[in-house]
Amino acid sequence: MTETLLETAAQAQERDRYTIEQEGIPSPVLMETAARALCSLLESRLVAGSRILILCGPGSNGQDGLAMHRILQEHGWDTAAYCPPGQSLQRRILENRGIPVLTSLTQICALAESLGPDDWIVDAMFGSGLSRPLEGTWHTLTEAANGSAARILAVDVPSGMDGETGPLPGAVIQADLTACIGTRKLGTVLPAALPLTGEVTTLDIGLGNPNTPRTVFELTASKARTCLPVRPLLSWKGTFGKVLMAGGSRRMHGAIEMSARACFHAGPGLLTVAVPEILQPAMRCVLPEAMLLDLPGDPDCISEEAVPAILHAARDMNVVSAGNGMGRQEGTRTLVQDLLQKTDVTLVLDADALSVLDPHWLHRPGGQTILTPHPGEFSRITGWSVSDITANPVKAAQEFTRAYPDTVLVLKGAITCVSEHGQVWVLARPNSSLAKGGSGDMLCGIITGLAASQNPLEAALCGVWAHNQAPLCSKKDPAAFGPQDLVDALSDVWKSLRESRDL
Structure with a gap:
C-alpha cells in the first residue's frame, strides 16, 4: 500500500x-x-x-x-x-x-x-x-x-x-x-x-x-489492515503463536488480569500467565483459557527466585511481556535485565518493567523489544523532559529508535507514535474514553497477542489502531467506558479491518 x-x-x-x-x-x-x-x-x-x-x-x-x-x-x-x-x-x-x-x-x-x-x-x-x-x-x-x-x-x-x-x-x-x-x-x-x-x-x-526518503507517516485504517495477522482456514493453535505474560502483585492484581484478557482477544494460539501464587485463583476465574506458570519464592510478588522459571518458559514462546502490575522490587529488575540479555524472544515491556529499565540493556544479543511508555516513563528512560517529549513526540520517537535499532517504540499520549529505525507512524485521534487507569495495560496485552504471529512493528501498529478504535464500537459515554469494555469491543474492530469498512 x-x-x-x-x-x-x-x-x-x-x-x-x-x-x-x-x-x-x-x-x-x-x-x-x-x-x-x-x-x-x-x-x-x-x-x-x-x-x-x-x-x-x-x-x-x-x-x-x-x-x-x-x-x-x-x-x-x-x-x-x-x-x-x-x-x-x-x-x-x-x-x-x-x-x-x-x-x-x-x-x-x-x-x-x-x-x-x-x-x-x-x-x-x-x-x-x-x-x-x-x-x-x-x-x-x-x-x-x-x-x-x-x-x-x-x-x-x-x-x-x-x-x-x-x-x-x-x-x-x-x-x-x-x-x-x-x-x-x-x-x-x-x-x-x-x-x-x-x-x-x-x-x-x-x-x-x-x-x-520520507520517514513520518499517518497511521490509518488502511495501514492497520495490512498489519492484521491472516487467519488461514487450515490452521491450528500453533499457527497463531505462544505467549507468556509475567506480572501482577498483591497490590496491583488488576493490571495483569486486564492485560491477559486483552491479549487473549487479540488472537494468540496459546497463552501462559506467570503471576504470584496469591493471584492464581483470581486468574483462573478471570481467564480460564490461560495456562498458569507456578512461580517459587514470594507468594505476593515476582521475586528473584521466580526469574529462572520465567526464563526457562520463555525459551518456547514467540513473545513474552513483562511489567503489568509487577511492582518495582529487585525481582522485577532482575527479570527485565535477564529477559533482554539472556533470551532472543520478542519482548513487550510495559509499566513497572519500564520503571526499572536501563536503556543499555536494549542492545540485545538477539530478538526485538517493544516498549510502550507514556511520556513520564519515557522521560525516566531517556533523561529528556516530559515537556520536550510531549511538545514533539515525533522527534523524540525518531531519535530514540535511531539510537536503539532493535527496539519498536510505542510512545503513548494525546497522539501515539509508533517508531522503528527512525521511521514514525502517528495516530492523531485523541480519545477521552481511554484516559483511564488500565487502558495502557490493555494496549500492552493487545500488542503482545498480535506479536505472537506478526512481526513487532506490525503488531504495534495494528494494536495501537485497534486500541484507539475500540471505544467507537461502544454505545457508552466516554466517562462510563472502561478498560473491560475495550475487550468486548475488539471483535468489532477486527471485523471492520477484515471487511475493509469504517467503524
Whole structure:
C-alpha cells in the first residue's frame, strides 16, 4: 500500500519544485487546481445564502485564496476578499474581470463580525512555511476571524502554525476545517495543534513524487489492515503463536488480569500467565483459557527466585511481556535485565518493567523489544523532559529508535507514535474514553497477542489502531467506558479491518 505521508514545510516545498521543474507542470496550473479543489470542498459545506470572506496573505496561499474568490463568484456565491496591496497573477486576473478586492482592515473586521454560523471565512493568509508569530495586520485579522460566528476553512495549515513544529506563540487561526494541499503537514498532528485544526482533509492536486526518503507517516485504517495477522482456514493453535505474560502483585492484581484478557482477544494460539501464587485463583476465574506458570519464592510478588522459571518458559514462546502490575522490587529488575540479555524472544515491556529499565540493556544479543511508555516513563528512560517529549513526540520517537535499532517504540499520549529505525507512524485521534487507569495495560496485552504471529512493528501498529478504535464500537459515554469494555469491543474492530469498512 502507499503510505499516508506527513511532511514538513521543506519537504512540501521540495515536492512543489519537483512538480514544476522536473515534471513541467507550471505553477499557475497547480494554483488553479488547488483553488478549484478548495472551492469544491467548501461548496459541499455551504447552504443557500452562505457568505464567504477570504483572507489572503502575500504568498502562494494568498494566491490560492484570490483564485477561490474568482471561482466562487463565478459560481454565484456572495464572496469578499482581503489582500494587501501589490501585483500578482491572480490579482491581475481579478482586475481584468472587474472583481474587487478589499484592502481596508477596518472594513474586513466589521464584515467578519457580521457573519453568522452559516457563513465561512477562508484563512489563506499563511501556509506551512511560516516560522514567526503573526504580527500587525495579520494578528488583527486572525483575532477577527476567531471572534466571528462564521466557520473557518484553513488552507494547508491554520495561519500562525509552523508546518513542522505546530502552533507558534501568539494568535493562531482556530479552524473548523483544515484542507492540506497534497500531503498533511507534520505540524498539524502535534498535540498543541489538534485543538486548532478542526476536521483535517487532504486535497490531491497532482503533485509529483520527488523520490526522496520520507520517514513520518499517518497511521490509518488502511495501514492497520495490512498489519492484521491472516487467519488461514487450515490452521491450528500453533499457527497463531505462544505467549507468556509475567506480572501482577498483591497490590496491583488488576493490571495483569486486564492485560491477559486483552491479549487473549487479540488472537494468540496459546497463552501462559506467570503471576504470584496469591493471584492464581483470581486468574483462573478471570481467564480460564490461560495456562498458569507456578512461580517459587514470594507468594505476593515476582521475586528473584521466580526469574529462572520465567526464563526457562520463555525459551518456547514467540513473545513474552513483562511489567503489568509487577511492582518495582529487585525481582522485577532482575527479570527485565535477564529477559533482554539472556533470551532472543520478542519482548513487550510495559509499566513497572519500564520503571526499572536501563536503556543499555536494549542492545540485545538477539530478538526485538517493544516498549510502550507514556511520556513520564519515557522521560525516566531517556533523561529528556516530559515537556520536550510531549511538545514533539515525533522527534523524540525518531531519535530514540535511531539510537536503539532493535527496539519498536510505542510512545503513548494525546497522539501515539509508533517508531522503528527512525521511521514514525502517528495516530492523531485523541480519545477521552481511554484516559483511564488500565487502558495502557490493555494496549500492552493487545500488542503482545498480535506479536505472537506478526512481526513487532506490525503488531504495534495494528494494536495501537485497534486500541484507539475500540471505544467507537461502544454505545457508552466516554466517562462510563472502561478498560473491560475495550475487550468486548475488539471483535468489532477486527471485523471492520477484515471487511475493509469504517467503524
